[in-house]
Amino acid sequence: MDERVGESGMKLLFNKNQGDINGDSEKTSEVSRRKFLKIVGMSAGSVAAVGAGIELIPYRAWADSNPNGWGGNSGVSGMSAATMGSGQEVGNHQWAMVIDLRNCDGCKSCTAACQKAHYLTEDQTWIRVFEMGDSQGNSYFMPRPCMQCENPPCLDVCPVHATFRTDQGVVLVNQGRCIGCRMCMAACPYQARYFNWKAGAKYPDTGVFPTLKFPVPQRLGTVGKCTFCVGNLNHGLMSECASACPMGTIYNGDMITDVAINSMGNTVKLSKFLYDNDAVAYKDENNTHPRVWYIPGHGQNLDTNATTG
Amino acid sequence: MKKLLAILLIVALSIMGSSFAQAAPVGSLSVTQGSGDSLNLSGSCGASNCTSATFYAKSNQFAGSNFMQIGQAQVDSVGKAQISYTPTWTGNTPFKVNFLGAGGSLIATQTLTFDVVKDPSGFPQSAIQFQRPLDSTGAIFVKILLTIVALVWLTLLGSFFLVVIRVPKLSKQASEEK
Amino acid sequence: MTSTLEKKEIDKITVIAPDPSWESEVREAAMRSIVTKPGKNWWIAVSLLSLVVVAGVGAWIYQLKHGMNSAGYNDQAFWAVYIADVVAFIGVSYGGAVVSAILRLSGQSWRAPLTRLSEGMALVTVLIGGAFIFPHLGRPERFLNIVAYPNFSSPLVWDFIAIATYTLATAIFFYLPLIPDMAVAKNLVDTGGKRARLFSILSLNWMGTKRQRVLLHRVLTIISLIIIPLAVSVHSVLSWAFALTSRPGWMESVFPPYFVIAALYSGTALVIVTIYAFRKGYKLERFITDRHFVRLGYMMAALGLVYAYLTVADMLTEGYTGITTGWIQQTITGKYAIPFWFYVIAGEIVPIALVVMKKTRNATGMTVAGVLVVISLWVKRIVIILPAATQPLISGQWGSYHFTWVSITVTLAGVAAIPLLLMILFRFIPLMSIDEMEDAGPLGSIEQISKETLKAAREESIPEPSKEESK
Numbered sequence A: 001m002d003e004r005v006g007e008s009g010m011k012l013l014f015n016k017n018q019g020d021i022n023g024d025s026e027k028t029s030e031v032s033r034r035k036f037l038k039i040v041g042m043s044a045g046s047v048a049a050v051g052a053g054i055e056l057i058p059y060r061a062w063a064d065s066n067p068n069g070w071g072g073n074s075g076v077s078g079m080s081a082a083t084m085g086s087g088q089e090v091g092n093h094q095w096a097m098v099i100d101l102r103n104c105d106g107c108k109s110c111t112a113a114c115q116k117a118h119y120l121t122e123d124q125t126w127i128r129v130f131e132m133g134d135s136q137g138n139s140y141f142m143p144r145p146c147m148q149c150e151n152p153p154c155l156d157v158c159p160v161h162a163t164f165r166t167d168q169g170v171v172l173v174n175q176g177r178c179i180g181c182r183m184c185m186a187a188c189p190y191q192a193r194y195f196n197w198k199a200g201a202k203y204p205d206t207g208v209f210p211t212l213k214f215p216v217p218q219r220l221g222t223v224g225k226c227t228f229c230v231g232n233l234n235h236g237l238m239s240e241c242a243s244a245c246p247m248g249t250i251y252n253g254d255m256i257t258d259v260a261i262n263s264m265g266n267t268v269k270l271s272k273f274l275y276d277n278d279a280v281a282y283k284d285e286n287n288t289h290p291r292v293w294y295i296p297g298h299g300q301n302l303d304t305n306a307t308t309g
Numbered sequence B: 001m002k003k004l005l006a007i008l009l010i011v012a013l014s015i016m017g018s019s020f021a022q023a024a025p026v027g028s029l030s031v032t033q034g035s036g037d038s039l040n041l042s043g044s045c046g047a048s049n050c051t052s053a054t055f056y057a058k059s060n061q062f063a064g065s066n067f068m069q070i071g072q073a074q075v076d077s078v079g080k081a082q083i084s085y086t087p088t089w090t091g092n093t094p095f096k097v098n099f100l101g102a103g104g105s106l107i108a109t110q111t112l113t114f115d116v117v118k119d120p121s122g123f124p125q126s127a128i129q130f131q132r133p134l135d136s137t138g139a140i141f142v143k144i145l146l147t148i149v150a151l152v153w154l155t156l157l158g159s160f161f162l163v164v165i166r167v168p169k170l171s172k173q174a175s176e177e178k
Numbered sequence C: 001m002t003s004t005l006e007k008k009e010i011d012k013i014t015v016i017a018p019d020p021s022w023e024s025e026v027r028e029a030a031m032r033s034i035v036t037k038p039g040k041n042w043w044i045a046v047s048l049l050s051l052v053v054v055a056g057v058g059a060w061i062y063q064l065k066h067g068m069n070s071a072g073y074n075d076q077a078f079w080a081v082y083i084a085d086v087v088a089f090i091g092v093s094y095g096g097a098v099v100s101a102i103l104r105l106s107g108q109s110w111r112a113p114l115t116r117l118s119e120g121m122a123l124v125t126v127l128i129g130g131a132f133i134f135p136h137l138g139r140p141e142r143f144l145n146i147v148a149y150p151n152f153s154s155p156l157v158w159d160f161i162a163i164a165t166y167t168l169a170t171a172i173f174f175y176l177p178l179i180p181d182m183a184v185a186k187n188l189v190d191t192g193g194k195r196a197r198l199f200s201i202l203s204l205n206w207m208g209t210k211r212q213r214v215l216l217h218r219v220l221t222i223i224s225l226i227i228i229p230l231a232v233s234v235h236s237v238l239s240w241a242f243a244l245t246s247r248p249g250w251m252e253s254v255f256p257p258y259f260v261i262a263a264l265y266s267g268t269a270l271v272i273v274t275i276y277a278f279r280k281g282y283k284l285e286r287f288i289t290d291r292h293f294v295r296l297g298y299m300m301a302a303l304g305l306v307y308a309y310l311t312v313a314d315m316l317t318e319g320y321t322g323i324t325t326g327w328i329q330q331t332i333t334g335k336y337a338i339p340f341w342f343y344v345i346a347g348e349i350v351p352i353a354l355v356v357m358k359k360t361r362n363a364t365g366m367t368v369a370g371v372l373v374v375i376s377l378w379v380k381r382i383v384i385i386l387p388a389a390t391q392p393l394i395s396g397q398w399g400s401y402h403f404t405w406v407s408i409t410v411t412l413a414g415v416a417a418i419p420l421l422l423m424i425l426f427r428f429i430p431l432m433s434i435d436e437m438e439d440a441g442p443l444g445s446i447e448q449i450s451k452e453t454l455k456a457a458r459e460e461s462i463p464e465p466s467k468e469e470s471k
């Protein structure tokens, strides 16, 4: 029995809590999905340029098909607070992340900072930097945290509701309930989940009782993964990986206030930043709809509109 | 010698003076509530060589965040530039405008703090609403499956108990008949 | 109304011809395991097997203490040997149950000497397979969370439901045909003993009246009908634990029938091995003849061919377009080539050849084939699970799974538990269904009775059911 799921500010977005969806939005998402597929087909060339066999969905496709919604270049908003209130509730923040691959030099400072903060073993790379090859035979680096999918397959397959999604759009694991079946590891298309395989010194007594948002120390025999450092974010701090990045690759963002910031203090209007830089969602053809966006490329001159003011 | 020094001083001073004049904040910024939820940001450039204006707002959401660009506009013939901006948070918010010259050089800048009271988030419901497997059809499916499971259990246990209860009874009956 | 119905049923099942010599022979043979005192070999075997099981439990406790890394698991090999064990053990159980159920439903009277052994095997293996879920879990003590907080969109919850239902059905399916035998058994052991008391409780005071027989026959028909779709659903749901993920190599529409056929194939094989062992151990050659092995062998070969076909269908559709060839390359020529080709040779070519060749088409040949099939289908499960689990989904290295002494010991304990539990189980229950054997008559064990014989025999022997009885 673990009642801490209902912790304040952590409204669960379980299946049951979802009310009816009004017909309109359903249609929109249907249309947009079809559009996605089209765009995936059309932009095969650009996809290949980014990396062979990598499935990317451009942010613009989504933004353009939601002209009245969040994002787009227009800054127009068509949703009033009243319509948002129906059905699934939206928290006061919707956390997101932008990873600007043009900046990443593969130093893995993010991984190290994350492992230090969460007392992880060396294998537990909650944010892992992959070296990716492109079609030109070059390579670039791609940090991969948990994508905090809006439609998380890991949540659907968890037999005991140990994986859940908060009203701030963060997918968390209740390690007090997890039975360690690892079905979620099978289901996650991003290899973003890590099991606590070993008992031993790497789980020190930090004197802190592990919570849902800050599961430290990790519990043996359960699954852990990137939490987006949601505790940090809620206190106006950046996630460990973002603040440790010497290149300013990782942006923490909030989709409600539409702001994103990296370790250099570069502050951008999230939707505009994504749109202007042609951000992509990785492997969205699984309909996972990640909350992490990638800006493809490596080593280009930046034209980010980001400013230090 | 003294004369030369004096001339140099005057030249230097005049150069400094002119550069001071150039860097002086000749721009102005005003923020007003526009139609609906939007704000009107308008600025005017005091200098004649301003070509474009970039507007910024500063969020206090993340410690260490800076001004973020919220829009750009061309400066018109009377030196004015204007954008409409829909804020995404409330509270005292610093706004800023930078007037740029043709080459992108900064000509004038101005900041202003405005208390934003309305922030209709542009974040739509549809952005996070995905049909979970057990919504609508799935829920019915689950109910049907659970009913089938219950029926199977009932049949299994029913036939088991039928045998367990009936067999001794039948034996008793038979031996009584004998 | 009931009386006509019962009459019809009675026609179907009444004893063909009272044959006292056959009857006593059957009783003696079936009761051999109960009546005789276990020999020295039995004790040696039981203690050795128990040692292995105890070692396995010990290894599991070690694993609980030190984490699952000690069983060779890591983040890229997150599912490996234990889930393969679950699939393999529950698979062979399916074979036992379905062999018995199908033969019962189709009225194959030659089944009579086999049903008890195959149902016992089914019961034992489903219990062991279910138990393997515990070493598979990282937190077995929280297992009941599945009941407390079920998420019905998870395939694992349905696995749990299906396996629980199937276990119940197997247990009932094992017990009900046992009732008449228990009635016989209680008269054969010395009265007043513990076993006599146990038997008389289990026999439910069975007297073998016609109405009792009708009742039992009807209930067994219903359960046979249920157990087949139930077993199909168990293996389908088990396969969906794999197929409902987005992993290349697992996300296959062919998986449910693939798993069902694998289960039937390995199950039939283990039935052959089991009856061979018991035939040898208790000298049942008079009842379990070579023809039984050959018939089961035919069944096994047919299932083997279907399984080979599904394997090809699975790999071809995945590999042809070249989208997800990684795991196929690894399977055919890479890391998993040795186990894969082991399966092809020992799990398909050799057993089918053993069935085809006349020389080896006998009890020994079939048993060798059965052993090969059981082993290689376990290997095949590993080959299905590991390549897809260890593949890199983004980029980088293939993961690898290393067998450790923990996982090997625990798996061997499961393997040893099958003969152990069967040997102990059949110390308490007859080896063959006396009732069914007597029904089938002396011909039944050797070849199927032709309809005419049956009819003739029936006309001779059936007394009209008396009115009181059919009331």
Ligand code: SF4
Binding pocket: A145, A146, A147, A148, A149, A152, A153, A154, A155, A171, A187, A188, A189, A190, A191, A192, A193, A225, A288
């Ligand atoms: S990236 Fe993986 S672990 Fe994270 S939410 Fe998506 S499916 Fe779940």
Ligand code: SF4
Binding pocket: A157, A158, A159, A160, A161, A162, A163, A173, A177, A178, A179, A180, A181, A182, A183, A184, A185, A222, A223
């Ligand atoms: S390992 Fe834990 S979090 Fe993952 S599916 Fe199983 S119970 Fe859920």
